[in-house]
Amino acid sequence: MAGNLLHPLEIDVLSCNTWGMYGNDFPADDTSGGLLGEVEAAETALREAAERGRHGAVGADPAAYFAEVIAADQKVEPRDWMPEAYRATLIRQIAQHAHSEIIGMQPEGNWITRAPSLKRKAILLAKVQDEAGHGLYLYAAAETLGVSRDELVDLLLSGRQKYSSIFNYPTLSWADMGTIGWLVDGAAIVNQVPLCRCSYGPYARAMIRICKEESFHQRQGYEILYTLAHGTPAQREMAQESVNRWWYPSLAMFGPPDTDSTHSAQSMAWKIKRFSNDELRQRFVDMCVGQAEVLGLTLPDPALRWNDERGAYDFTQPDYAELMRVIKGAGPCNRQRMEHRRRAHREGAWVRAAAAAYAAKQANKKEQASKKEKVA
Amino acid sequence: MTAQAEQTAPGAMPATTLTVPGAVTHRFDFVLGLADDALVAAQRLAQWCTRGPEMEEDIALSNIALDQLGAARLLLTYAGEVEGAGRDEDALAYRRDDREFRNCLLVELPNGDFALTMAKLLFLAAYQVPLYTALAGCGDERLAAIGAKARKESAYHLDHASLWVRRLGDGTDESHRRMQAAVDEVWPYTHELLAPDPTAPVDPATLRVDFDSVVSGVLAEATLTVPETAWKPDGGRSGVHTEHLSYLLAELQVLHRAHPGASW
Numbered sequence: 001m002a003g004n005l006l007h008p009l010e011i012d013v014l015s016c017n018t019w020g021m022y023g024n025d026f027p028a029d030d031t032s033g034g035l036l037g038e039v040e041a042a043e044t045a046l047r048e049a050a051e052r053g054r055h056g057a058v059g060a061d062p063a064a065y066f067a068e069v070i071a072a073d074q075k076v077e078p079r080d081w082m083p084e085a086y087r088a089t090l091i092r093q094i095a096q097h098a099h100s101e102i103i104g105m106q107p108e109g110n111w112i113t114r115a116p117s118l119k120r121k122a123i124l125l126a127k128v129q130d131e132a133g134h135g136l137y138l139y140a141a142a143e144t145l146g147v148s149r150d151e152l153v154d155l156l157l158s159g160r161q162k163y164s165s166i167f168n169y170p171t172l173s174w175a176d177m178g179t180i181g182w183l184v185d186g187a188a189i190v191n192q193v194p195l196c197r198c199s200y201g202p203y204a205r206a207m208i209r210i211c212k213e214e215s216f217h218q219r220q221g222y223e224i225l226y227t228l229a230h231g232t233p234a235q236r237e238m239a240q241e242s243v244n245r246w247w248y249p250s251l252a253m254f255g256p257p258d259t260d261s262t263h264s265a266q267s268m269a270w271k272i273k274r275f276s277n278d279e280l281r282q283r284f285v286d287m288c289v290g291q292a293e294v295l296g297l298t299l300p301d302p303a304l305r306w307n308d309e310r311g312a313y314d315f316t317q318p319d320y321a322e323l324m325r326v327i328k329g330a331g332p333c334n335r336q337r338m339e340h341r342r343r344a345h346r347e348g349a350w351v352r353a354a355a356a357a358y359a360a361k362q363a364n365k366k367e368q369a370s371k372k373e374k375v376a
Numbered sequence: 377m378t379a380q381a382e383q384t385a386p387g388a389m390p391a392t393t394l395t396v397p398g399a400v401t402h403r404f405d406f407v408l409g410l411a412d413d414a415l416v417a418a419q420r421l422a423q424w425c426t427r428g429p430e431m432e433e434d435i436a437l438s439n440i441a442l443d444q445l446g447a448a449r450l451l452l453t454y455a456g457e458v459e460g461a462g463r464d465e466d467a468l469a470y471r472r473d474d475r476e477f478r479n480c481l482l483v484e485l486p487n488g489d490f491a492l493t494m495a496k497l498l499f500l501a502a503y504q505v506p507l508y509t510a511l512a513g514c515g516d517e518r519l520a521a522i523g524a525k526a527r528k529e530s531a532y533h534l535d536h537a538s539l540w541v542r543r544l545g546d547g548t549d550e551s552h553r554r555m556q557a558a559v560d561e562v563w564p565y566t567h568e569l570l571a572p573d574p575t576a577p578v579d580p581a582t583l584r585v586d587f588d589s590v591v592s593g594v595l596a597e598a599t600l601t602v603p604e605t606a607w608k609p610d611g612g613r614s615g616v617h618t619e620h621l622s623y624l625l626a627e628l629q630v631l632h633r634a635h636p637g638a639s640w
Contacts, residue, residue: 109426117640118448121445125445126442132431136435174631174640231640232638234638340426354551357547
């Protein structure tokens with residue numbers, strides 16, 4: 001794509017509102033119904049919008065037409081005119097989501113070879129494989145906006161685009177496989193379900209598919225924690241210790257408080273984003289409290305209590321200064337995650353070169369063969 | 377295990393197939409050999425996860441690892457039933473020491489570079505395809521069912537490995553050099569796969585023709601050669617392994633063994 005678009009794709013640390021876009025699915029039965037129901041509803045709305053067709057023609061004023069499409073809750077499609085800032089915002093957001101899927105494979109990949117039963121090993125391996133698939137799917141969605149996957153991977157490897165900072169925390173115990181499913185995937189899906197109604201068609205459709213697939217992930221995480229919490233004293237302790245470590249970083253996945261999130265207003269007007277960071281964070285907390293009770297685990301917040309007036313739980317905010325430090329590179333695993341990805345890319349270079357050389361040779365052979373045929 | 381297994385197993389197996397003294401132990405060892413090949417191969421392939429040369433390859437290698445793991449679970453469960461001592465798939469995977477593992481040496485060799493992994497996968501799949509195909513028609517119903525399922529998966533593994541061996545062998549100078557080095561290193565370990573076992577449900581020696589024909593075809597297309605060496609390392613089927621297996625099992629078993637009796 002045009003070089004001048006690359007600059008706005010680089011992350012703007014202070015205003016980025018896409019931290020939590022990585023994600024997954026939904027909690028156990030009591031709440032998954034609600035959110036998966038929203039995914040279904042979004043899919044129905046998408047189909048209805050397609051059947052209605054879009055009003056009028058592009059005409060002389062593409063900007064006015066774009067505004068009409070947004071206002072009518074229709075979808076913007078790849079070939080449509082769109083404001084450059086809309087395009088850049090989407091590329092950045094979808095790319096960061098894709099990077100998050102790819103980098104997010106590492107913390108869970110860390111436990112595949114040590115999974116404590118063959119069944120758990122198979123489920124975890126399948127889950128990490130799904131994440132790779134989601135990453136590829138999202139890169140393809142970004143490519144509809146005129147940027148190549150190679151360019152985006154380069155932006156990740158050179159540190160000019162980011163991934164969800166949650167993956168800069170280490171997975172120190174098996175229980176973390178459960179907690180990541182429950183809290184991290186849970187937070188991600190709270191973020192992602194509204195994206196199923198995003199105004200950009202390819203992203204909305206990708207999110208519908210991804211949200212559906214990832215409901216399995218969330219469930220398996222919750223089930224791991226449930227099993228541990230009802231297991232031996234050592235397993236129980238492992239589960240509680242893990243929840244203690246991941247609770248506040250999970251709350252931080254929704255990004256800074258609304259007062260500090262400057263991109264939100266424009267994204268909301270474009271119907272890329274539908275709810276504010278704080279609204280989504282509250283929704284997540286309200287959802288987790290009951291689930292923690294079922295698990296028999298304690299959320300590490302002594303101030304957590306029901307507020308009758310607000311009809312929601314009061315809770316302690318995460319440490320946003322820590323969030324900023326992690327985003328800027330000072331988290332426990334930033335360097336490790338990036339070096340791991342860079343090494344895989346670097347060590348695979350000769351393999352990719354061989355595949356390209358082989359493909360060129362084969363194409364050449366075919367060409368020679370068809371020339372011979374013509375001569376004959 | 378032997379005395380107890382022979383006493384309890386006749387209930388678990390059709391008596392007609394196991395009338396020969398020692399047949400239960402032999403059947404157990406045979407099934408365990410297949411199971412451990414698949415389990416150890418899965419563990420090695422899973423180590424590639426997040427490290428593949430392309431994102432698509434991460435998915436493909438995970439997929440193959442999942443297939444091998446799936447076959448391993450079916451085979452371990454069956455081995456436990458043949459033995460009749462109440463051991464399930466996890467008891468067999470997590471609570472045996474290296475000397476009790478019956479896998480071939482090929483699968484336990486470290487991953488090395490991508491060429492070495494593809495050489496290992498090519499030889500393993502070229503062995504597993506005719507093996508599972510033959511098992512699908514053998515008289516043991518359980519093995520026949522597992523073989524019928526696994527042979528389709530192995531056909532994909534063979535296809536995938538063949539494609540990469542051709543690409544790397546006939547790609548760049550560097551990839552050719554690496555691929556040839558990988559074949560040279562791994563080739564001697566293929567002999568153990570095809571060692572005769574005339575009383576097994578499928579005698580591995582009978583797979584030699586298929587194996588040779590597939591492998592020589594792929595290597596020729598890939599502009600690669602088979603090394604001339606008389607070295608034929610073995611011992612895996614009797615539990616005498618390379619130094620690598622114990623480390624692999626230490627990683628695989630560490631968490632399970634740290635919590636005796638726990639459920640996961």
